[in-house]
């Protein structure tokens with residue numbers, strides 16, 4: 001699973017990225033601070049089944065904190081996009097290609113309406129963040145359209161000669177873009193194009209197809225950042241304008257301060273929580289106290305900073321991923337080394353237990369016999385769809 005952080009310059013993408021990953025990459029209040037993509041790892045939270053077992057888990061690929069498992073998600077923070085980016089404006093085109101493997105986009109906007117399309121600071125409320133959502137979508141569509149259109153006639157004609165279906169031709173064209181076949185089929189259906197003669201598709205039809213591909217295959221959530229300079233009414237108006245894309249108000253700056261202060265032992269704060277507690281008031285300098293007082297006001301007003309929620313809204317709700325726990329022993333929920341619930345893996349809601357087997361190891365998928373549900377100890381056939389939080393033992397031919 002890979003998530004791309006996109007948006008115009010200076011809206012707080014890197015701050016959000018740093019908060020989610022707690023890495024230190026340069027941030028500053030001017031456009032194009034980021035000139036090359038940053039990669040890091042964030043996480044989404046799910047309940048850990050170890051609480052049912054009554055003994056602690058030994059997670060291998062994620063942390064577990066008070067019964068909550070943090071499941072890793074790859075994040076990529078790219079330089080700011082400006083109108084015309086798909087034609088090479090701003091830092092342009094090349095890093096759009098860095099977004100190819102992204103399964104979805106967290107679109108960071110300045111929710112306070114205080115940044116121009118070029119990323120220059122402006123008085124708050126003078127810019128409409130809904131417009132940002134609109135033109136950024138147009139840029140992403142133009143990017144996909146350009147890929148579809150490269151030597152289109154030539155490819156379409158040779159596909160026709162070979163008797164290849166339009167979905168097969170598109171799959172080849174879109175290789176590396178993390179677009180599943182089901183999404184290509186759905187986009188073709190929605191675009192209402194000639195299914196036999198691809199070479200007859202007009203430019204307008206190809207553009208409509210690219211829009212469908214983007215909307216179906218690359219779900220987005222808007223992180224309406226700088227909510228500390230905005231208000232609830234403005235956020236609700238934004239959500240109404242950009243629906244059905246969900247909007248989550250965020251204050252990336254506060255989240256970053258809280259995570260850093262927690263790491264330094266100054267506050268007790270679990271990312272995503274709606275409150276925090278100053279752990280060591282005597283250690284705070286007067287400026288630190290001012291900052292934390294301000295943040296206390298922000299999290300009280302918004303029910304938290306929204307940062308963790310924005311990622312979870314995208315991964316768990318929009319991308320509909322669930323987490324399952326493969327084990328070797330369905331009684332003890334351990335692997336061969338005796339580690340309890342070592343792995344937590346993200347799969348699509350519609351994944352079958354055999355898909356899980358493939359994810360653990362290709363051999364397990366190919367030699368799959370059955371899965372055993374760790375709670376009921378019943379056998380599950382290959383096509384059984386997983387349940388969220390399932391503990392599964394995979395039985396395969398040796």
Ligand SMILES: Nc1nc2c(ncn2[C@@H]2O[C@H](COP(=O)(O)OP(=O)(O)OP(=O)(O)O)[C@@H](O)[C@H]2O)c(=O)[nH]1
Nearest residue numbers: 009010011012013014015029032033034080251252
């Ligand atoms: N008030 C406020 N300022 C924020 C918030 N998040 C980020 N900022 C500030 O916004 C400015 C830009 O932040 P960056 O994270 O560098 O923005 P960016 O979108 O990565 O910018 P580019 O890399 O230039 O595209 C910095 O001064 C941040 O401190 C927030 O939640 N509230």
Ligand SMILES: [Mg+2]
Nearest residue numbers: 013014033034
């Ligand atoms: Mg940046």
